[in-house]
Amino acid sequence: MAHVPQIKIPATYMRGGTSKGVFFRLQDLPEAARQPGEARDRLLMRVIGSPDPYGKQIDGMGGATSSTSKTVIIGKSTKPDHDVDYLFGQVAIDKAFVDWSGNCGNLSAAVGPFAIGAGLIDPSRVPDNGVAIVRIWQANIGKTIIAHVPMTNGQVQETGGFELDGVTFPAAEVQLEFLDPAAEEEGAGGAMFPTGQVVDDLEVPGVGTLKATMINAGIPTIFVNAEAIGYTGTELQDAINGDPAALEKFETIRAHGALRMGLIKHLDEIATRQHTPKVAFIAKPAGYTASSGKRVETGDADLLVRAMSMGKLHHAMMGTAAVAIGTAAAIPGTLVNLAAGGGERSAVRFGHPSGTLRVGAEAREVDGEWTVTKAIMSRSARVLMEGWVRVPGDSF
Incomplete structure (x- = not known):
């Protein structure tokens, strides 16, 4: 042989x-x-x-x-x-x-x-x-x-x-x-906010009508409020990844958000597009114990963010999603900005399942439209x- x-x-x-x-x-x-x-x-x-x-x-x-x-x-x-x-x-x-x-x-x-x-x-x-x-x-x-x-x-x-x-x-x-x-995605016309709005009503069958900020920055991301889908924003991986119904709910949100953002033309296309867009749920600051056992206090973060990646809750935060978070936080009126306290800001520190992360963004409004010239963060x-x-x- x-x-x-x-x-x-x-x-x-x-x-x-x-x-x-x-x-x-x-x-x-x-x-x-x-x-x-x-x-x-x-x-x-x-x-x-x-x-x-x-x-x-x-x-x-x-x-x-x-x-x-x-x-x-x-x-x-x-x-x-x-x-x-x-x-x-x-x-x-x-x-x-x-x-x-x-x-x-x-x-x-x-x-x-x-x-x-x-x-x-x-x-x-x-x-x-x-x-x-x-x-x-x-x-x-x-x-x-x-x-x-x-x-x-x-x-x-x-x-x-x-x-x-x-x-x-x-x-x-x-x-x-x-x-x-701002990500130049096919079908989204290169717009940071492909719907033209910083907050939309996103209808998701079986879930309801959710307030959503859908942004192309770093990576296309759909932000929803944690409390609107039954969470607090302090969840760790096991709370989501061990719940098949929760995973199905997030995938449904992701599919309908992708369709609304112009990233797919039909819902069944989402099965061959696992990497983008991301879905993240956000909340105002609250104390919790991170996956390492480290305590994150309410004052340690401006807001809480949990994000889904490839169908599972991420153990920390994707770098591209951090760019999306920093960008959205810098633009008044987005759900991310409102969760962080509103107003203009050049940096935000957010809590994730493993701890906290700081990301900065330089945003400005030109002719009624927001643009972000750069987002900055440190990794290793x-x-x-x-x-x-x-x-x-x-x-x-």
Whole structure:
């Protein structure tokens, strides 16, 4: 019997923010996978270990959660005034597809460090000591991200004292600037508020008519008030993820919100679009005990936010959703802004299941329409393993 040999592909396993994924240089991928298409998708699914009917991704690099079923492809940029092109693939766990519809804000923190280490940045732009500025073209959504990467003795500094709730150990701080973060989504016309309103009445069969802020910033996100759907905003993962009826309710909200935002044309399209849009529920500040056992007091946050990712409540907060939160908080009248106390604000600290996070945004009103020039937040990143990932040669 003939056996198909495994092939090995240079790869780096990295944590970025509260996510981790497998990073590739575009030039290192097998030739058939260097272009978008079935071969690329099949390769990445095999690397991660999907589709897995057991939902564990035992035979791959994935960690069986939305935060750990991720792939990244980085190449030298084809865009003027950018260093690298960054493409993110969210790999479904139990289904056979890769969702390319949005960015991963957490893994964005690892792109600059990876690019420097992989030799993709002009050495003249990387100081031996100080901060390297890496200009990233986010190819999924056509946006610019500026990463500020600390350097020590010619190497990316990965260790340090920066603490990020949702990540066990401290590390070096990487500041990210998301420029013009309003997401240009097909069907949404590039509008920050695709419905033209900062708050809408969203009719959701079986749930009711909900007040909703639907925004394209960082990633398309649907915000609803926690109390309107029977929650307090202090919930941890088990309260939602162990409740099939709750998961179904959130998916129904997501489908009808996506339709209202123009992201899909028919409700059944939502099944092949798991990564976007996100659904988040918000509440005014209240005390709770985070998943780590840490106490979050009422005064520690401006508001509470819980967000769904790939059909489950996220253990902390997606970076792109944090951009959406910061953007919406900066615009008077949105549900996020009102939960945080209303008025104009340039930064917000929100409570999530693992603790708190601060995100800033610069918003201004021009001719009656709100625009956000940038959103800013800090994350951290670290190489976990580097070398080669192996897959059977007939995987793609």
